[in-house]
Ligand SMILES: [Fe+2]
């Protein structure tokens with residue numbers, strides 16, 4: 001693992017954060033049905049945290065000598081609230097997995113501060129994942 005390789009991986013994570021921001025904005029706007037008020041609030045409340053993650057990653061990519069990505073990964077389309085929540089669950093699951101690995105990558109490179117900070121991202125995404133899973137668990 002070199003600094004350049006770590007910057008490239010963090011840039012990929014950054015694209016996922018941009019995807020998450022757009023996904024939450026889009027789903028908050030497009031959610032319909034009797035659960036709309038709850039879903040709109042639920043999706044919107046995730047945006048500031050994902051934004052903070054994106055800002056942190058962009059700063060770090062630049063610090064490592066890379067050029068921060070400006071393109072998001074594509075946001076999956078959703079037919080309705082059930083599919084929105086399923087897509088969110090999958091995205092959060094992927095984020096947890098990516099940041100666990102990235103924390104190990106940073107530790108391998110000796111950047112203990114980055115490794116610790118990435119663990120807090122795992123914590124944030126785990127919270128998002130668990131809250132989404134609880135909503136889906138009771139969904140008929
Ligand atoms: Fe995030």
Ligand SMILES: [Fe+2]
Pocket residue numbers: 020046050092095124125128
């Ligand atoms: Fe998240």
